[in-house]
Amino acid sequence: MATMTAAQRREQARTEYDAFLRACPTNQLLDRISDKWVSLVVAALAAGPMRYSDLSRKIAGVSPKMLTQTLRSLERDGILSRTVTPSVPVRVDYELTPLGRSLSLLLTAVKDWAETHFDEVHRARRRYDGDDGQK
């Protein structure tokens, strides 16, 4: 039926737009680095290879589930490599790939920006939060 309500049309537009966004490389990358644990793992591994248990200790408070999930998706994307040494007990090492190291450079850039403009953002916040003549 030709009777497509405005709401339906809008919902379709939204769906298409979502698909478009998901296909966007920049958005994919933002989804990636925005993940709380991703940045921590990458930062931890920037100092050198680590074992699973090293990471879970270093990152303090990550559940095994999230750590594994994060490591797997980063491995999938070629950000880090996973090396299993079949000794007893098993030993697994994680290490940044060249791609991962270039990502960590990007995160460094983000970090620099954040530190540079930290004060400015907080001044803006204080101005916004309390610039009405309160008490």
Added chain:
Amino acid sequence: MATMTAAQRREQARTEYDAFLRACPTNQLLDRISDKWVSLVVAALAAGPMRYSDLSRKIAGVSPKMLTQTLRSLERDGILSRTVTPSVPVRVDYELTPLGRSLSLLLTAVKDWAETHFDEVHRARRRYDGDDGQK
């Protein structure tokens, strides 16, 4: 009391670590730019000032709630400015501040990285997803 289970100790560690992370400027910034709508709004405004309805049309599929919420938090952080012209009907313009423009430069850097390494990531994904001798 000394009777604190391992689970309790871990939970406390997690809470402290979370607090630590929330205080971290880099993390705050990541939370900011990682937001789906934030990047879209900043990108839209990078081309010049826009009105509320312009943004909601340009961004296609954002609900008024999310758009307002996003604009308010960006205004609070000094990323953009909100100018009300008290005509009838009311007119509200949004525009990036200098701080906002420097943020958009950072987003451009992210975009460049994403586009540069897009293929590499996708090759890694295909390798990971299908490197067993399927078919």
Added chain:
DNA sequence: CGGTATCCGGAGCGATACTG
């Protein structure tokens, strides 16, 4: 040691209806 499997709660998004 290095994970997997499962359940669960709650933060937050989206849709809708309404207002100055």
Added chain:
DNA sequence: CAGTATCGCTCCGGATACCG
């Protein structure tokens, strides 16, 4: 035109217990 108020629902992430 530029929002605010409300509500249902999903999905993410944490805790826990167990396997190779």
